[in-house]
Amino acid sequence: MIALTLRRHSVTLCTLAAICAFCAIPVAARACPQPNRDADVTRAQQPEYQQSGKRSWPVTVQVEVTIDPSGNLIASRIYKSSGNQAIDEAALRSASGSKYASKLVNCQAVTGDYLFRVDFQPDSYASGPTDSYASVPADLPRGWEWENPFCNGSAVVVPWDEARNAAAYGSSSKTVALFLWMNGNSDYAARVTLIGNGAAYSVDIPRTTVPSNPGAKSPRYAYLVSLPSPISIDYYFVDGAGVDGAPVSDCPSFVKEAAAPTESDTSLVTAPASFTRVEAKLVQTLPAQPCGAIYKGAGLAKPVEPVTGFYGNRSRTARIAAFIDSAGHAIRTEIWQSSGVPGIDDTALAEAQGSTYEPAQFLCTPVVSIAIFSITYEVR
Numbered sequence: 001m002i003a004l005t006l007r008r009h010s011v012t013l014c015t016l017a018a019i020c021a022f023c024a025i026p027v028a029a030r031a032c033p034q035p036n037r038d039a040d041v042t043r044a045q046q047p048e049y050q051q052s053g054k055r056s057w058p059v060t061v062q063v064e065v066t067i068d069p070s071g072n073l074i075a076s077r078i079y080k081s082s083g084n085q086a087i088d089e090a091a092l093r094s095a096s097g098s099k100y101a102s103k104l105v106n107c108q109a110v111t112g113d114y115l116f117r118v119d120f121q122p123d124s125y126a127s128g129p130t131d132s133y134a135s136v137p138a139d140l141p142r143g144w145e146w147e148n149p150f151c152n153g154s155a156v157v158v159p160w161d162e163a164r165n166a167a168a169y170g171s172s173s174k175t176v177a178l179f180l181w182m183n184g185n186s187d188y189a190a191r192v193t194l195i196g197n198g199a200a201y202s203v204d205i206p207r208t209t210v211p212s213n214p215g216a217k218s219p220r221y222a223y224l225v226s227l228p229s230p231i232s233i234d235y236y237f238v239d240g241a242g243v244d245g246a247p248v249s250d251c252p253s254f255v256k257e258a259a260a261p262t263e264s265d266t267s268l269v270t271a272p273a274s275f276t277r278v279e280a281k282l283v284q285t286l287p288a289q290p291c292g293a294i295y296k297g298a299g300l301a302k303p304v305e306p307v308t309g310f311y312g313n314r315s316r317t318a319r320i321a322a323f324i325d326s327a328g329h330a331i332r333t334e335i336w337q338s339s340g341v342p343g344i345d346d347t348a349l350a351e352a353q354g355s356t357y358e359p360a361q362f363l364c365t366p367v368v369s370i371a372i373f374s375i376t377y378e379v380r
Helices: 007-023 085-096 342-354
Strands: 040-043 059-067 073-080 099-101 103-105 108-110 112-120 153-161 173-182 187-196 199-209 221-231 233-243 276-285 307-309 316-324 330-337 360-362 365-367 369-379
Touching: 040 112, 059 085, 059 099, 073 085, 073 330, 085 112, 153 187, 153 233, 173 187, 173 233, 187 221, 199 221, 307 342, 316 342, 330 342, 342 369
Parallel strands: 221 276, 307 369
Antiparallel strands: 040 099, 059 073, 059 112, 103 108, 153 173, 173 221, 187 199, 187 233, 199 276, 316 330, 316 369, 360 365
16 A cells, blocks of 8 residues: 555654664764754743733744754744744744754764744733743754645645646646755655556655755755656655655655645746656556545534624634644644734634644545634624
8 A cells, every 4th residue: 555554653663763773873973972862952041921911822832943063043933923923022032042952963063953832821921920931842844834744854746848847737747846845954865655547656756965054944856757657646745754864764744736836935836957857656556445535635523613803893814724633633733824913813823723623534544634724703
């Protein structure tokens, strides 16, 4: 069943990959007590936040910080917003005032990322110093619009017209362009699965060196994929990844539809100066599915009730992106399109995080996914 039955064992496989990567390190390189570790916080500064109003739900802000080899913070950005600018700024100040230990690779200090978390508890905002705070390891990849929080890589795949050197949406093609982003700091390799014409195809991305760009967004890598015959690609997903010397292992990834991007940033699929050419291999044909569809997106298990009140005497809507695991839990939510009012966005995020979901299904098996839905603040 290719890697389509892979998801249940991703934690075990990732653990084995980490063990294998460690065993490959020469004994001399393991002379220090902890030869490999992620960047970490050594002293978290308590946030200071003053606001006259109170809230009835907790708010969490996550700040991604980049730490240089000397343990100094060189960049910070909001990874998960509260939906309230003042709260986000308090979290940024807390992260900037904290102390960190650098990332180690084979006992050598290198630049690394850390996910700093601040929890603001309900009914405590006016008290300032009583707000609780915490920090957590950076166990999720960086948060950008193309990000896959379940795996170390994300991709966009489109049919490609080589004569025009441009995307050819809606057509069968023997060539597709694959644009890949990976979160490795030194190198990466990946495996991408393509679904089309009732069959599954696998694309192996050879190990590639990552250019040094501390604190910057991971670059886009472009591949021109040759298919065995003209195919109309329906779906695709990153099926496995191996970064910083680790072998490629299965990782849960949300399925994407091969269609024109709906996001405003169409530069995601612009032609690069050059492509690296790779070949796709047929893995298996796919029989008719007993559940009636190859892929079915996630949905709310229970509809969200509209929030009502009086704000400017007109309704407002916030669109929320929810990253849903295969058990139907929202592991992260973020504003996809703001209502224009921070408080309404904040309420929408809390609603999304507290909702229950029907997980997406791929080949009739629950899988991770991203769902975008609207929460409306209606005039009472």
